[in-house]
Amino acid sequence: MNDQSFDLKSCAHCPIRHRAVCARCEKDELERLEEIKYYRSYEAGRPVVWAGDQMDFVASVVTGIATLSQTLEDGRTQMVGLLLPSDFLGRPGRAMAPYDVTANSDLTLCCFRRKPFEKLMSETPHIGQRLLEMTLDELDAAREWMLILGRKTAREKIASLLTIIAQREAALRQTAPKDGSSFDLPLTRESMADYLGLTLETVSRQISALKRDGVITLEGKRRIIVPDFEALIAETGDDADGGMLV
């Protein structure tokens, strides 16, 4: 169990309060949510649920990273979701998990028992509204991801993933990605491969190639420095506007 540097009891001090499924809640709605919430922690690498399991809660990711993945009968696996802090896990109205959910790092969830959550959703407007908005955003992300999986080369896939991570990191700091900025990869080579539909060897080779070509610099295995952000985007294969939504 990993210690938390924030107060787990209070929504008022919650680090994801303004982005999570509860972001739009009024005080009274928040109080009712607070009554049914509880926290769970998972160590890096632990399963949260397996596909097919009963799942009697929904949750927000508070800290850490979780992945959703699917596996074919012969063991090939594809990541189909990457949940960062404030992202929502589970589906109101469904009892069975359709995907394997894994704690990719040490993970803390803010859980709500499913039935009371559904009741609250049907009685108050703001949770459902926010959840719709978040689901539409996820659908957009999934469609961007489909383009990557279906049509991009290995090099473009890596460049796209680095761009996505850099942009999310920047969004957390409320800044645009800048030349010379650096960030940590929150994924192993194998997880990157599962994300991109590649093998880990190909991931490693393409990262080496981007390094060799000066598009990125490595600090250790995990820290990436991007000297020229435009140059990285040019490697993604997207057209000039960068495929930016919104």
Place this chain on the structure above:
Amino acid sequence: MNDQSFDLKSCAHCPIRHRAVCARCEKDELERLEEIKYYRSYEAGRPVVWAGDQMDFVASVVTGIATLSQTLEDGRTQMVGLLLPSDFLGRPGRAMAPYDVTANSDLTLCCFRRKPFEKLMSETPHIGQRLLEMTLDELDAAREWMLILGRKTAREKIASLLTIIAQREAALRQTAPKDGSSFDLPLTRESMADYLGLTLETVSRQISALKRDGVITLEGKRRIIVPDFEALIAETGDDADGGMLV
């Protein structure tokens, strides 16, 4: 403009009334929707909107098939959505289309001007609830699709697509897919290739291979007969339960 065999004026006789975004509406909600609705038709092959265009309406597909697709700067394209009757097009709260939308067959849309639709959504519960449900279903479908794009072989991709189409056809008739059942492919080889992240030549070859191996029979170029449905599913690479959600 294609003639319609149903009365375009009345929601009461609408063929998609029970599955579309309006499915849960009460009489008064439906009346307000009816005030702001209008129909549009597109011939097969015509664009509905281009990515980046202003889009001042949202819509339900009434008849025909529309596709969402994205294109890289060098022309590679990936289909990211396939809209069948009752599916929803557009996003409340967003003015710009993020994808190219094309009429894949003759197409009729039931359109709502976006602003009044958003107002109605904020004032009545059932549209937003239904839209959330439909969006969550689409997200599930997108994730299934990501597994296909990222990890399946060409043969498995074709078998998966045939299975998906057969299941949707069967769902329309409210039956399970049966051995010996047949259906028409609603897509050209090229559209199938864009759906699956393949080239049209590979699609053609794999269909020929499945035919040669007795998994399917062809009647003309477009009509597929599946003598043994289990055998088709075995070709998809999914594990025994067929990856069925819900």
Place this chain on the structure above:
DNA sequence: GCAACGCATTGATCAGGATCAAGCGGGCGG
């Protein structure tokens, strides 16, 4: 200090699907 393990890199070879190219067949317009 060293063994063992997990993660990553790099090399050699292979194969699945892309690419380039030719030809088929049915529907449509002239």
Place this chain on the structure above:
DNA sequence: CCGCCCGCTTGATCCTGATCAATGCGTTGC
């Protein structure tokens, strides 16, 4: 009726990324 075009099929070859395999490197545990 003929010629053309579009959607499709089939063949030959190429190339990207998978596969199999060995090694490096940092951390942990003895």
